[in-house]
Amino acid sequence: MPPDAPFDVELLIEARWVLPMSEDLPTLADHAVAIRAGRLLGPWPIAIARQRVNAQRVLRLDHHALLPGLVNAHNHAGMSLMRGFADDLPLMTWLNEHIWPAEAAHINPGFVADGTRLAIAEMLRSGTTTFADMYLAPEAAADVIGETGIRSQLCTPLIDFPTPWAEDFGTGLARTEALVARCQDHPLIGLAFGPHAPYTVGDDSLKRLREARERLDLPIQMHVHETADEVEQSLREHGKRPLRRLFEAGLLDARFQAVHMTQIDDEDLAIIAETGIQLVHCPQSNLKLASGFCPVERLRAMGVNIALGTDGAASNNDLDMFDEMRCAALLAKGVSGDAAALPAMATLAMATRDGAHALGLGKRVGQLREGYEADLIAVDLDELNTQPVHHPASAIVYAMNSRQVSHVWVAGRPKLVEGELCDIDVQELKRMAAARQRAMSHTRQQGEAQ
Numbered sequence: 213m214p215p216d217a218p219f220d221v222e223l224l225i226e227a228r229w230v231l232p233m234s235e236d237l238p239t240l241a242d243h244a245v246a247i248r249a250g251r252l253l254g255p256w257p258i259a260i261a262r263q264r265v266n267a268q269r270v271l272r273l274d275h276h277a278l279l280p281g282l283v284n285a286h287n288h289a290g291m292s293l294m295r296g297f298a299d300d301l302p303l304m305t306w307l308n309e310h311i312w313p314a315e316a317a318h319i320n321p322g323f324v325a326d327g328t329r330l331a332i333a334e335m336l337r338s339g340t341t342t343f344a345d346m347y348l349a350p351e352a353a354a355d356v357i358g359e360t361g362i363r364s365q366l367c368t369p370l371i372d373f374p375t376p377w378a379e380d381f382g383t384g385l386a387r388t389e390a391l392v393a394r395c396q397d398h399p400l401i402g403l404a405f406g407p408h409a410p411y412t413v414g415d416d417s418l419k420r421l422r423e424a425r426e427r428l429d430l431p432i433q434m435h436v437h438e439t440a441d442e443v444e445q446s447l448r449e450h451g452k453r454p455l456r457r458l459f460e461a462g463l464l465d466a467r468f469q470a471v472h473m474t475q476i477d478d479e480d481l482a483i484i485a486e487t488g489i490q491l492v493h494c495p496q497s498n499l500k501l502a503s504g505f506c507p508v509e510r511l512r513a514m515g516v517n518i519a520l521g522t523d524g525a526a527s528n529n530d531l532d533m534f535d536e537m538r539c540a541a542l543l544a545k546g547v548s549g550d551a552a553a554l555p556a557m558a559t560l561a562m563a564t565r566d567g568a569h570a571l572g573l574g575k576r577v578g579q580l581r582e583g584y585e586a587d588l589i590a591v592d593l594d595e596l597n598t599q600p601v602h603h604p605a606s607a608i609v610y611a612m613n614s615r616q617v618s619h620v621w622v623a624g625r626p627k628l629v630e631g632e633l634c635d636i637d638v639q640e641l642k643r644m645a646a647a648r649q650r651a652m653s654h655t656r657q658q659g660e661a662q
C-alpha cells in the first residue's frame with residue numbers, strides 16, 4: 213500500500229522537548245506539533261512529523277520546550293493600574309481604605325480598558341493564554357480581549373453595594389445577561405457570574421443568583437474563605453461558615469470556582485468532596501495579604517481539582533504564572549511539612565490542564581492533544597539558570613523565569629515571537645501607565661489635603 217499522502221498544515225513546530233500535559237502522555241524529546249486552522253495535530257517524533265505533513269512553514273526550536281499555554285484562573289485585569297498603589301496592609305484595610313476609594317474616584321470604562329490591555333500584554337509576554345477576569349466594566353474588558361486575541365472567562369462583578377458598574381446586585385445580573393448575549397458568538401470569550409464574596413452578597417442575592425444561573429447556565433467564580441476573619445464574621449452573622457451558606461443556597465457544584473479557600477475544616481472538606489467544586493489557589497496574593505494558606509496537598513490527596521491564579525496585580529504584584537508556580541510548589545511543601553508535596557509536573561498541570569478543567573475548558577485547551585485548540589507556548593531553556601536540563605518540568609517550575617518564554621500562540625495565531633509581542637505597542641502602553649499613575653497620584657494628594 214502506498215503511504216498516506218502528507219496533509220497541508222500552516223506551521224510545523226519541531227522542539228527539543230514537548231510537554232503535552234495529558235495524563236496519558238509523558239514528556240517527549242525531539243517531537244513536533246503542527247497547527248492547522250487554529251487546531252493542533254500531533255505530537256509526533258520529528259522524523260515522522262516531516263513525513264506526515266506538508267508545512268507552509270517550519271519552526272525549529274532546538275533548545276526549547278513546547279507546552280500548553282498557561283491558564284491564570286483568577287485575575288482582576290483592570291486593577292493592573294493599581295499595581296503598587298497600596299501595599300503591606302491586611303485585606304480589609306487594603307480594600308476599605310485604599311482600593312475601593314480609588315475605584316470610586318477613577319474607574320470608568322477607559323480606565324478598565326487601559327488596565328486590561330496592560331495586564332494582557334504582561335500575561336501574553338509571560339506565557340498565559342487563558343485568564344479568568346473579574347472586574348468592573350467587563351464590557352470594556354471584552355473589547356480589549358477581542359482586540360488582543362487572548363482567551364478569557366469574563367466573570368461579571370456582582371456585589372450588594374453600588375459600584376461604578378451597577379447600582380445593585382439585580383442590575384449586575386441584568387447586565388450579565390446583556391453581556392452574555394453580546395459575547396455568545398465570540399470564539400475566545402466565555403462568561404461567568406462573579407459574585408464578589410459571601411460577606412458582600414446577602415442571602416436574598418444568593419437566591420437571585422441561583423435563579424439566574426438556572427436560566428443562563430453559566431459557571432460561578434467567587435472569593436470564598438479568603439481569611440479567618442471572613443469565616444468568623446459569617447459564624448457571628450449567619451451561624452454558619454460561608455461555604456455551608458453557599459451549599460445551602462444550592463450554588464455549589466462542579467461549575468462553581470472557589471477562589472482562595474485558605475480556611476478549611478473537616479465540614480468544609482466534606483462539602484467540597486460532595487459537590488465537586490473547583491478550587492483556585494492564589495498563593496502569592498494570600499501570602500502578601502497574610503490571608504492564610506490553602507492546604508493544597510491535602511486537597512489533592514482527596515482528588516479535588518485545583519487551578520492556579522495570580523489574583524490582581526494590586527495584591528501580587530505581577531501576573532507571572534511561572535513565579536506563581538514556583539511559589540505554589542514551595543509553599544505546598546512548607547505548609548504540609550513534606551518535600552514530596554506538589555511536585556514540578558503536578559504544579560505545571562495546575563497551571564495548564566487542571567486550570568482549563570476548572571474553567572470548563574478542559575476539552576479545548578490546557579493540553580497539547582490532536583484536535584485541541586492551538587494555545588501553546590515555547591520556553592527557551594538555553595540560559596545559564598536552566599542548565600543543564602535533567603528534567604524539563606523541573607527546569608520550568610524551579611529554575612526558569614518568564615523572560616525565557618519565546619513564543620506564544622492563541623487559537624493558532626502568533627501572539628509572541630522571539631520574545632516580542634505581536635499586536636501590542638509596548639511603548640504606548642508604558643506612556644499610558646505613566647499618565648494614569650500621575651493622575652492617580654494627583655487625586656490622592658488632593659484627598660489628603662482636604
Ligand SMILES: [Zn+2]
Nearest residue numbers: 286435523524
Ligand atoms: Zn481576587
